[in-house]
Amino acid sequence: MEKWKHEPRTVRLVAVFDEKRDRYLLARTGWMNGEDVYSLLIHVEIEDGKVIVYQDNTEEEIYEQLLEGGVADQELVQAWLSHQEH
Numbered sequence: 001m002e003k004w005k006h007e008p009r010t011v012r013l014v015a016v017f018d019e020k021r022d023r024y025l026l027a028r029t030g031w032m033n034g035e036d037v038y039s040l041l042i043h044v045e046i047e048d049g050k051v052i053v054y055q056d057n058t059e060e061e062i063y064e065q066l067l068e069g070g071v072a073d074q075e076l077v078q079a080w081l082s083h084q085e086h
Contacts, residue, residue: 011037022046054079 011030018024026042042062043055051071056062056078066076 009033013041049075050077051075052077052079 009030009032011028011032014027014029016023016025016027022045024042024044025040028037028039028041030037039057040055041057043053044062045052045054051066053063053066053076063076063078067073
């Protein structure tokens, strides 16, 4: 297997938009000082009229930004809190 050649510091943001299924992700991926870097920053899906935030590893919380952008509180679901309540 051939090794992938990369620059020593090539971390980038990758946005994935699946508008057909209403799934949206933002990930950080690449290499930093010879180490593989991957982290899922945001994972949001829209289901049954609800905006479900599955993952939010951002400093400016996506949940708050959605509220400020006009999404009603009753339309937002923080999935990690919902799982903790069960």
